[in-house]
Amino acid sequence: MFRIDxxxxxxxxCDDNPHMRRILRTLLHSFGAREVYESEDGATAxxxxxxxxxxxxxxxxxxPIFDGLELAQMIRQPDSKGNPFAPIIMLTGHSEKRRVxxxxxxxxxxxxxxxxxxxxxxQRILNVVANPRPFIKTKTYxxxxxxxxxxxxxxxxxxxxxxxxxxxxxxxxxxKARSST
Amino acid sequence: MAKxxxxxxxxxxxxxxxxxxxxxxxxKVLRRVAEKDLDDPVARAEKALAELSGEFQNWMGVxxxxxxxxxxxxxKQGFTNATRLELFRAAHDIKGDAATFGFPAAGVAADSxxxxxxxxPDLDEVPSELISHHINAIQAIVRGRTRLDSASTAGExxxxxxxxxxxxxxxxxxxxxxHLDAILAPSIAPAE
Numbered sequence: 001m002f003r004i005d006x007x008x009x010x011x012x013x014c015d016d017n018p019h020m021r022r023i024l025r026t027l028l029h030s031f032g033a034r035e036v037y038e039s040e041d042g043a044t045a046x047x048x049x050x051x052x053x054x055x056x057x058x059x060x061x062x063x064p065i066f067d068g069l070e071l072a073q074m075i076r077q078p079d080s081k082g083n084p085f086a087p088i089i090m091l092t093g094h095s096e097k098r099r100v101x102x103x104x105x106x107x108x109x110x111x112x113x114x115x116x117x118x119x120x121x122x123q124r125i126l127n128v129v130a131n132p133r134p135f136i137k138t139k140t141y142x143x144x145x146x147x148x149x150x151x152x153x154x155x156x157x158x159x160x161x162x163x164x165x166x167x168x169x170x171x172x173x174x175x176k177a178r179s180s181t
Numbered sequence: 182m183a184k185x186x187x188x189x190x191x192x193x194x195x196x197x198x199x200x201x202x203x204x205x206x207x208x209k210v211l212r213r214v215a216e217k218d219l220d221d222p223v224a225r226a227e228k229a230l231a232e233l234s235g236e237f238q239n240w241m242g243v244x245x246x247x248x249x250x251x252x253x254x255x256x257k258q259g260f261t262n263a264t265r266l267e268l269f270r271a272a273h274d275i276k277g278d279a280a281t282f283g284f285p286a287a288g289v290a291a292d293s294x295x296x297x298x299x300x301x302p303d304l305d306e307v308p309s310e311l312i313s314h315h316i317n318a319i320q321a322i323v324r325g326r327t328r329l330d331s332a333s334t335a336g337e338x339x340x341x342x343x344x345x346x347x348x349x350x351x352x353x354x355x356x357x358x359x360h361l362d363a364i365l366a367p368s369i370a371p372a373e
Contacts, residue, residue: 001216005211009210017278022233023233027230030222031226085206096368097367113368114280115280136199
């Protein structure tokens with residue numbers, strides 16, 4: 001059995017509703033977390049993200065100034081100075097499947113529909129801690145691998161190409177130098 | 182944890198994408214423990230929530246007052262970007278919070294109101310009673326919580342409002358298939 005040492009984790013919670021922030025803080029502290037930073041809008045959250053370098057971000061979707069979706073997109077900038085790989089858990093009252101897809105495409109790691117439960121939140125945190133997915137970078141996407149299974153049935157426009165047989169062989173600089181002599 | 186240096190990345194390059202893997206930076210916080218030593222963090226958190234629950238009625242009062250104020254602004258100014266957004270946000274917060282605070286029926290009614298605001302083709306064309314009935318129902322459910330019969334009455338009231346709102350939205354969006362799909366799609370919210 002595994003246990004998470006929450007006291008070694010740093011959280012950033014972003015929600016414009018003070019009651020929900022209080023609920024989240026209560027849950028995280030009772031899990032054992034000590035460092036929980038809070039912001040009430042996306043812009044402040046981004047500043048705090050850069051300043052405090054949290055291990056895990058928990059964000060609402062609907063917020064003033066810029067929302068949780070935009071926050072995720074700004075964190076997931078592969079060339080930014082900050083850490084673009086931090087797990088992002090989106091906790092939201094939006095409960096339609098298309099919203100999950102939009103959040104996933106913004107680079108969100110986990111999606112948790114309200115009403116919140118201690119069990120649901122714990123499971124999402126356990127998942128990002130114990131089973132992080134590799135990141136994928138394409139022309140239009142940077143974020144956790146959106147494939148949750150190995151099905152090859154998907155034939156949509158974003159089907160990635162390049163299985164094992166299509167790997168582009170990149171010769172090392174040394175090999176290049178040898179072949180040119 | 183956050184002060185640790187970032188681990189080295191492994192980047193595999195494919196035809197149209199890169200796969201980037203880094204050694205799990207959070208692995209250090211995972212600890213193997215014997216089952217007998219395993220406490221239950223979820224139970225601990227639920228207990229902490231229960232201790233907080235004395236404040237929930239008051240919090241719901243604050244949320245419903247915000248909703249009523251947003252509705253009053255709509256009645257006074259009509260639907261503008263600002264009034265629509267505030268009414269949606271107030272309803273959306275109740276949709277998300279109400280079940281946690283012990284008012285699941287208020288959450289259902291608030292969800293129904295959010296759907297009307299989000300999917301009605303023209304909010305000025307929505308019968309004003311449809312919106313005011315939602316607001317009144319949410320307020321009544323929160324006020325009437327202590328009545329013995331309130332749980333079943335509140336649930337029935339919310340279900341009927343949802344049914345009315347769905348009928349209206351299905352009719353109003355009959356020529357907008359993308360909205361119809363969204364209206365008819367099942368919710369992913371956890372069941373009560």
